[in-house]
Amino acid sequence: MDMETSKHIGPITMPRPLFTPLVEALPATVPFVGPEALERRSGIAIKARLGANENNFGPAPSVIAAIANAAPDVWKYCDSESHELRGALAENLALMPEQILVGEGIDGLLGLTCRLFLAQGDKAVTSLGAYPTFSYHVAGFGGHLVPVPYKDDREDLQGLMAAVKKHRPKIVYLSNPDNPMGTWWHADAIVDFAKNIPDETVIILDEAYCETAPSDAVPPLGFALPNLLRYRTFSKVYGLAGQRIGYIFGESDVIAGFDRIRNHFGVNKIAQIAALAALKDRDYLGKVIDWTAAGRAEIARFTNELGLSPLPSGTNFVTVDCGRDAAYAQAILNGLAERGVFIRKPMAPGLDRCIRISVGTEKDLEIARAALADTLKALN
């Protein structure tokens, strides 16, 4: 061995091998900077974590116990077919297991969906300001994004349909209820929209927040089309964001297509066990839904009291119209950040007058309320 092991090898000056032309052209941006990274950069500890629409009530005690019980078994790779979990989901959803794909959270599943359908140059229609991770994956596979502005703080179904008819995209993305605004459409409108999308366009219906939505906002489980894929997650009401597990349901021929490209052993074993336990704990689910509704009401109450205008929400967050321009909303967000309250805000023109506060525990929300009152006082 004639070379030395140096303590910190420095940067190498020789040219690196080239990425694909597609990747070389991609910007070095990330969809989100996480709260831990924000803490490291600002040096300010987060006292209330209300920016990522997590479930601050945590997973069920039964789920915590299931994770602890499963820990000695993590030396085993996961069941690549997620057999037990898919069976339980099939039972819950009144579907066949073949109609369900379990994957590494909706983020991972959105990436796979783009890879499955978007060849370079293919188009994808989405709302301007909708979920950035979808747009990130579209760009990452060389797709062309066609953004449609929101209308009255809701995704504009007519506008999306017009864009689909005009651009004939491979994918149209719609979330219901929607993130970042928290608004929703009645199930009839969603069904009508989906039925009128041309067969060759895949509809990604992101239902990450469906459990906390009004029941008439969610199309029946039996509503299916060959080009409709519905996305759900254990990251929100089930409190398992850190476990990275979600699922798609749709037509079995399409679901089977994912098997050609997915990382078959990619879902972690504890996530499968935790998700199964979460699914079985209907009591706790009910409690989280109640707590979420109470949290939304509390956010609406105190933001209203402080002179802001909370929007109606079908999700686990409340988007709040700050009544002025984007700079003012950003100043409020910054003021909260300085006071240890992590929230996020919509960035698209028109939506950017708002901030978005996730539901949290009573303590979280009291911290947020006090920080907001303080911030508004300092700003006005």
Place this chain on the structure above:
Amino acid sequence: MDMETSKHIGPITMPRPLFTPLVEALPATVPFVGPEALERRSGIAIKARLGANENNFGPAPSVIAAIANAAPDVWKYCDSESHELRGALAENLALMPEQILVGEGIDGLLGLTCRLFLAQGDKAVTSLGAYPTFSYHVAGFGGHLVPVPYKDDREDLQGLMAAVKKHRPKIVYLSNPDNPMGTWWHADAIVDFAKNIPDETVIILDEAYCETAPSDAVPPLGFALPNLLRYRTFSKVYGLAGQRIGYIFGESDVIAGFDRIRNHFGVNKIAQIAALAALKDRDYLGKVIDWTAAGRAEIARFTNELGLSPLPSGTNFVTVDCGRDAAYAQAILNGLAERGVFIRKPMAPGLDRCIRISVGTEKDLEIARAALADTLKALN
């Protein structure tokens, strides 16, 4: 709502939307059928799980405790930068954090690497019969695989180099020690090989089994080239296969490229915590390495005693030459499966005379020994 929610919606007969031309052309194969799936298909319960090169000794007690302690926190998304874990790895490896990428196991990282470097039609050189998941990802991104036969049950460095010089691939894949044969090259040979690979070809050096290899098989940590990426995992000696966490180290400009396409919040939070705990428990690591060596010796002893020829191994498995043809080795594998012992075997011509038995606990290996003796008696 005018449609009905049917109990099991049947297959839909309308045409499904088309996948990309690339995906439409992919076969519906999977790299591996997992042991749980094998159990479901055969109806035979697995008594000794010795086919996936897992760590049957399990994770450290300190790691099990760390997982249980972290369970209440799984409502939080992971730190997208794996800051703490990368810091600990950097310390351990005498590297800078910027030279390390943490991802969802080597499987996931291989997929990302293919996506980063392989445009459709680009070539990748690997050994014929080497890790199928790499080949799966190459095909999945439209790459052309150039396979080079093993020589004397080792990856053929000269043959791989000749193929690289002839085909000018974007990627060459090499594992050291190797799976499925368990053999290895001296570090000097690996370093010499890597230095002579042209700059534009990325070298994937898969070191999944490096911790159990002879120390002179592993190139120094400070050995770096702009086109060299080294892959390591928490799935083997650390006993965290089910957690899906591994890492790459290489030149920081290349590592940064992954940030353009990776699923930033894709590593699960508990995996990060478990990996950090595992890294800190040096005592347990030492024990697993000792137990693994003892397990290899025991597999070599009993297979030899039963008239078969174990190959030398630098890994947590022993590949065993059954002395006849592929059909005979397959019959032995089948006989073991019927007796509840899950193993795998190399499939490439020339290697397919062998079976591959993972190290397990004393009890696992006694079950395997008895089943093998029984099988050989039935076959001869």
